[in-house]
Amino acid sequence: MNSFIEKVDFFKGNNPEDIAVRYGTPVYVYNEEILRERMHTVAQVVTKYPYTANYSIKANTNIHLLRMALEEGDNCDAMSVGELMMLEKAGFPVERIFFVPNNVSADELQYAIDKGIMTSLDSLSQLELFGQLNPGGKCAVRINPGVGAGHHEKVVTAGKKTKFGVAEEDIDQIFEISKKYHLTIAGINQHIGSLFMDPEPYLKAVENLLRIAMRFENLEFIDFGGGYGIPYHKLDDEAEFPMEDFKKRLEPILDAFVEKYGKAPLFKSEPGRYCVAEGSVILGRVHAVKQNAGVKYAGTDIGMNVLVRPSMYDSWHDVEILRNGKVVERKELQEITVVGNICESGDIIAKNRQLPEMKVGDLACVLDTGAYGYSMCSTYNSRPRPAEVLIGKDGSVKVIRRKETLEDLFRYFE
Ligand code: LLP
Numbered sequence: 001m002n003s004f005i006e007k008v009d010f011f012k013g014n015n016p017e018d019i020a021v022r023y024g025t026p027v028y029v030y031n032e033e034i035l036r037e038r039m040h041t042v043a044q045v046v047t048k049y050p051y052t053a054n055y056s057i058k059a060n061t062n063i064h065l066l067r068m069a070l071e072e073g074d075n076c077d078a079m080s081v082g083e084l085m086m087l088e089k090a091g092f093p094v095e096r097i098f099f100v101p102n103n104v105s106a107d108e109l110q111y112a113i114d115k116g117i118m119t120s121l122d123s124l125s126q127l128e129l130f131g132q133l134n135p136g137g138k139c140a141v142r143i144n145p146g147v148g149a150g151h152h153e154k155v156v157t158a159g160k161k162t163k164f165g166v167a168e169e170d171i172d173q174i175f176e177i178s179k180k181y182h183l184t185i186a187g188i189n190q191h192i193g194s195l196f197m198d199p200e201p202y203l204k205a206v207e208n209l210l211r212i213a214m215r216f217e218n219l220e221f222i223d224f225g226g227g228y229g230i231p232y233h234k235l236d237d238e239a240e241f242p243m244e245d246f247k248k249r250l251e252p253i254l255d256a257f258v259e260k261y262g263k264a265p266l267f268k269s270e271p272g273r274y275c276v277a278e279g280s281v282i283l284g285r286v287h288a289v290k291q292n293a294g295v296k297y298a299g300t301d302i303g304m305n306v307l308v309r310p311s312m313y314d315s316w317h318d319v320e321i322l323r324n325g326k327v328v329e330r331k332e333l334q335e336i337t338v339v340g341n342i343c344e345s346g347d348i349i350a351k352n353r354q355l356p357e358m359k360v361g362d363l364a365c366v367l368d369t370g371a372y373g374y375s376m377c378s379t380y381n382s383r384p385r386p387a388e389v390l391i392g393k394d395g396s397v398k399v400i401r402r403k404e405t406l407e408d409l410f411r412y413f414e
Contacts, residue, residue: 001234001235001236001237002235002327002329002330003235003320003327003330004234004235004318004320004367005281005320005327005365005367006327008031008034010029010031010034010281010391011029011391012031012033012391012392012394012395013395014391014395014397015325016029016283016322016325016363016365017322017324017325017363018325019283019389019397020283020285020363023387023389023399023403024386024387024403025283025284025285025301025363025386026282026283026284026285026300026301026302026303026306026386027282027283027386027387027388027389027403028280028281028282028369028373028374028386028387028388028389029280029281029282029283029389029390029391030062030065030279030280030370030388030389030390030391030400031279031280031390031391032068032279032390032391032392032393033393034278034279035065035068035275035276035279035370036068036071036072036393038274038275038276038278038279039055039068039069039072039073039074039275040072040073041243041274042055042074042228042269042271042274042275043072043073043074045243045246045247045250045269046247046250046251046254046267048251048254048255049254049258049264049267050264050265050266050267051266051267051268052074052075052096052266052268053073053074053075053268053269053270053271054074054075054076054077054098054223054268054269054270055069055074055075055076055077055270055271055272055275056076056077056226056270056271056272057069057076057077057078057083057086057087057272058079058083058272058372058375059272059273059275059276059277059370059371059372059375060272060276060280060370060371060372060373060374060375061083061086061375062374062388062400062401063086063089063090063400064390064400065276065400066086066087066090066092067090067091069275070090070091070092070096074275075092075096075097075098075268076092076096076097076098077097077098077099077100077270078097078098078099078100078101079100079101079102080101080104080108081108081111081112084097084099084111084112084115084117088115094115094116094117095116095118097117097118098117098118098119098120098140098189098223098268098270099112099117099118099119099120100119100120100122100142100189100191100270101119101120101122102122102123102126102142102163102164103122103123103126103163104126106129106133109126109129109130109133109134110133113130113133113134113137118138118139118140118186118187119139119140120139120140120141120142120187120189120223121139121140121141121142122142122164122165122166123165123166124166124170124173124174124177127139127141127166127174127177127178127183128177128181130181130183131177131178131180131181131183132181134181134183135181135182135183136181136182136183137181137183137184138183138184138186139183139184139185139186140185140186140187140188140189140221140223141166141174141185141187141188141189142164142165142166142188142189142190142191143165143166143168143171143188143189143190143209143212144158144159144162144164144165144166144167144168144190145158145165145168145190145192145205145208145209145212146158146159146160146167146168146208147159147192147201147204147205147208151194151195151196151229151313151315152313152314152315154312154313155193155194155195155313158190158191158192158193158205159192164191165190168212171212171215185216185219186219186220186221187219187220187221187222187223187265187266187268188209188212188213188216188219188222188223189222189223189224189225189268189270190205190209190223190224190225191225191226191227191270192205192225192227193227194226194227194272194273195227195229195230195273196227196228196229197229197231197238197239197241199241199242199245199246199249199250202224202227202228202246203246203249203250203253205224205225206224206250206253207253209222209224210222210253210254210256210257213257213261213265214260214261219261219265220265220266221265221266221267221268222265222266222267222268223267223268223269223270224267224268224269224270225269225270226269226270226271226272226273226274227271227273228241228243228246228271228273228274229241229273229274230273230274230277230278230368230371232315232316232317232318232367232368233316233318234318234367234368235318235320235330235367241274254267272371272372273371273372275371276370276371277368277369277370277371277372278367278368278370279370280368280369280370280373281365281366281367281368281369282302282306282307282365282366282369282373282386283322283363283364283365284300284301284302284306284340284363284364284366285300285301285361285362285363285364286298286299286300286358286359286360286361286362286363286364287299287300287301287341287360288360289358289359289360295335295337295352296334296335296336296337297336297337297338297339298336298337298338298339298355298358298362298364299339299340299341300338300339300340300341300349300364301340301341302338302340302349302364302366303340303341303342303347303380303381303383304340304342304344304346304347304348304380305340305342305377305378305379305380305381305383305385306340306373306377306383306385306386307349307366307369307373307376307377308376308377308378309372309373309376310348310349310350310351311344311346311347311348312376316350317349317350317366317367317368317369318366318367318368319338319349319350319353319355319364319365319366319367320364320365320367321355321356321358321362321363321364321365322362322363322364322365323359323361323362323363327365328356328357328362329356330355330356331356332356332357333354333355333356334354334355334356334357335352335353335354335355336350336352336353336355336358337350337351337352337353338350338353338355338358338364341381341383342380342381342383343381349364349366350366374386374388374401379404379409382409384403384404384405384406384408384409385403385404386403386404387399387401387402387403388400388401
């Protein structure tokens with residue numbers, strides 16, 4: 001594919017150069033149509049049984065995106081009191097919020113208890129704390145199914161080497177603690193890791209969790225977690241996550257469980273990335289080009305404070321080059337390393353890429369930045385966070401989070 005943004009008309013007829021000039025670079029640009037389509041798709045993964053998709057908002061907490069998720073029929077999961085408050089502010093009723101924190105304080109648990117928000121406890125020690133705070137209450141427990149999956153060891157969230165969940169061999173202790181505090185275990189949940197394109201490990205993990213679920217009586221819900229991938233190598237024609245095939249293969253697994261369990265609980269999933277990643281790009285300006293020891297660099301204003309994924313996980317993001325608002329065709333390619341403006345050698349957006357020539361004044365358009373992009377931004381090197389701009393279904397352009405100012409950097413000093 002020569003260009004994703006042209007293929008899907010990402011800017012809906014707007015000139016990206018105008019957006020870059022008007023809102024300044026770097027800038028996150030979102031496409032409402034793509035976001036809504038993904039948020040809608042995840043809500044339909046299971047249709048035969050009671051089911052909800054909980055959009056995992058750690059991927060992107062912009063309140064305007066949360067409102068879209070609400071309108072597209074998703075519930076949400078939250079990791080912190082901040083995320084809970086963000087959801088309440090976006091208009092989510094408490095029964096559509098699932099709190100899935102780990103290692104939280106009594107105060108944080110109390111916040112959810114007071115609001116009546118269903119909470120999953122990530123360890124026996126947190127279950128004990130919940131019991132002390134809310135004897136006779138209802139909650140869920142996160143199970144560590146013993147196997148994980150993901151694009152990098154830092155995002156594998158189950159298995160022997162991670163901090164998450166209660167191991168299968170400790171399940172009897174869940175029952176002991178719940179008896180001691182008269183707790184009802186209403187649900188169990190898991191999350192094996194992030195970003196898989198092959199449904200197989202997830203389906204295996206679903207089967208495994210359902211096997212474990214047989215040990216719990218009267219579960220109201222079972223949550224399989226998130227992790228559905230998106231094609232980050234789309235310019236090389238990487239295929240989408242095979243959603244239809246996945247749905248077809250999931251259904252008989254649920255059928256078999258429902259028959260054995262004697263009833264269908266509410267099934268849930270927790271996709272984050274899949275809902276939002278492809279609905280955003282970052283536009284950044286090329287301010288310098290140079291050659292060091294034979295390596296060609298294009299120096300942009302997209303630092304690791306704006307997008308940390310490549311430096312943190314060696315993640316791949318496709319980059320398109322725009323000149324005067326037009327995509328530069330991918331021919332006569334040369335090896336270029338696209339870097340940011342932060343004082344770290346690891347401040348790299350795209351390493352040793354085959355790209356058309358990049359000139360000062362060009363725009364670098366980094367694809368698939370909607371998930372774990374802005375939500376992981378920082379002000380490192382005292383650089384204010386960028387603006388977020390939304391292209392509406394009708395092609396309208398509006399700011400959905402303003403650019404931070406230099407004055408904002410001084411806000412918290414006493
Ligand atoms: N549920 C739980 C309990 C999680 O820990 C996560 C992600 C999700 C759901 C959503 O996973 P998703 O569908 O987005 O893969 N910052 C990393 C990803 C970290 C994911 C952490 N947990 C990245 O940029 O790749």
